[in-house]
Amino acid sequence: MAFDFDLLVIGGGSGGVRCARIAAGHGARVAVVEGRHWGGTCVNLGCVPKKMMVQAGEYGDWAEDARGFGWDIHRGAHDWAALIEAKNREIERLNGVYVRLLRNAGVSLFEGHAIFEDAHTVRIEPTGLAPNAPPRCLSAARIVIATGGTPVVQPHIEGHELGISSDQVFHLPQRPRRVTVVGGGYIGVEFAGIFAALGAEVRMIYRQALPLRGFDQDLREGLGEALHDRGIDIHPGRLLHSIRRHADGALALELTGGGGWTTDLVLFAVGRRPKTDGLRLDAAGVTQDEAGRIVVDEHGETAVPGLYAIGDVCNRDNLTPVAIAEGHALADRLFGPKGGERRWMLGSSIPKAVFFSPPLASVGLTEAEAARRGEADVFLARFTPMRHALSGRTRRTIMKLVVDRRTDVVLGAHMLGEEAPEILQGLAVAVAAGLTKAQLDRTVGIHPTSAEEFVTMRTPTRAATAD
Missing domain, CATH: 3.50.50.60 (FAD/NAD(P)-binding domain)
Structure with a gap:
């Protein structure tokens, strides 16, 4: 044919x-x-x-932070x-x-x-x-x-048609004053951060105890703190029951088990x-x-x-x-020519990032995943980045390596902090190549940077656990 x-x-x-x-x-x-x-x-x-x-919101943060460095800059309206x-x-x-x-x-x-x-x-x-x-x-x-x-819709929620998905966010004619985000995954976290950084009052509702199911536990806990520091009102372990529109256009929300509030926009971010x-x-x-x-x-x-x-x-x-x-x-x-095809790598060697402020990035196994496979050591660092020693902003960086105890191979690298996606791209090469912790230790760091912490962590913080 x-x-x-x-x-x-x-x-x-x-x-x-x-x-x-x-x-x-x-x-x-x-x-x-x-x-x-x-x-x-x-x-x-x-x-x-x-x-x-996300970058638009960061400019507002930088305008505020600049005063700590002697600049007479005042954040205006967005x-x-x-x-x-x-x-x-x-x-x-x-x-x-x-x-x-x-x-x-x-x-x-x-x-x-x-x-x-x-x-x-x-x-x-x-x-x-x-x-x-x-x-x-x-x-x-x-x-x-x-x-x-x-985007996934949730037809079981009464009044779900009054909410929007991430597809509609990019075309809103104006920023709502009050936003409620339903969902604690990539999309929910990122848009909650965007709206909050651009001046909205933001609440989040999500089913889990912590956001970002599937990420390393230390990063999830750190993100929970970062959401609070950003001024986002989080409601973990809760579900949205119904949405009703008031005569003035505002939306009345009711949660399962009672409670609720009034908002101007409901963003469903519960997956795709x-x-x-x-x-x-x-x-x-x-x-x-x-x-x-x-x-x-x-x-x-x-x-x-x-x-x-x-x-x-x-x-x-x-x-x-x-x-x-x-x-x-x-x-x-x-x-293509026989034998010359590229192959893609699936599974744990694929890096991923979440563009909150500060962002998260991860490659390889989480601590729990590594512990389920065998004995592993955790190297963990928490610190305030140099920038915020002067800016006064409450922002912590978390860096973590998960290392196979028997082979010394780096199984996972995880970071919450400024420039995390840029830094973890390089660590992804190390994890995909199966480099060892000893090889990272022999690498000279670039000082003063946050990135150097990944090659200067010498003593294990603890043994990896699956809990």
Whole structure:
């Protein structure tokens, strides 16, 4: 059978774009279908605009801190509308960059919503990105599903439709005065920090005793303190029961077990799910598990030969660099020279960061994970960064190494503190390479920096425990 393309990628986000570009570079005839915005979640509704908003809040902090260093600077009011306008200009520029990258690679672009007709054919229906485009069908020898994720809603909460998800935050015309964030994961923590740093009164509700389930316990405890220091009113171990709108537009919240308050905005940040609505995966024979994720093997292939899925739609390690690595490796394996394909690393060697102020970053095993595998030692440092000896701001840094006692291999590195993501990127190399604590000890530190603490911790603080 003659196909229109060798490869058709559904989804113009980071993973799909990388897969398409690399495949085209290997000589394949490639097309990408995107129905909402080029660049995907990360560029439009995730990491990129979110970090811009975190940085906006940091400028306010720096204005306050500067007085401790002799500067006569006074923090004024923040202009939310100006920030959103500047953010929109940059996102529009990045959208164009993605389109140019694909076109320069020789990839054919189609705007619309892809619907499977069978395992090798999709129908493209017009969407808001291209409302007047006529429907058409495309066929391909291989198809990659890279549609990403979408926010989870909580329909069991009475009045849940009165809240918003993170997708809507980036387009609010003005900053609410009072914000309630539901959820204590990445998204909830980051947006609670953003709103608080830009002047809102913020409350958080989350199910766990501490935020950021899955992170190392010391960092979770440190973040709980940092949330308090930021002025965020936290309500751990609680659930939202209902939302009602007052006549003046304010929202009345009731928590399970009693209690509540009035707020201006409810942000649901309780996770994301694979975005597969409307694809008609059943027509292609693609299966999903009970959580909605597309089931793939170690190479990203579904149970249907020639059909693949990468990135958040598989709901494994939902990080932009992982999707990019998966897309690159898949394109190499399908169209590159035999034996020359890249491979991506899954599991504990993948670094991650949470952009609160101060931020967190982590790579490798947590203390509890290491203890469950065998005997391990913990090296822990807590200190006030040099900057805040003069600024007067209450802010502590936590740095932690988890080391296998038998082999001396560094199993994990964790940090809460300023520049944590920048510092941990380097430690990620060490953890991925399997370096030992002795090799870190032989490394000369850069002084005076916080980063040098990772190569100067000599005495174990305690034995790792799984509790």
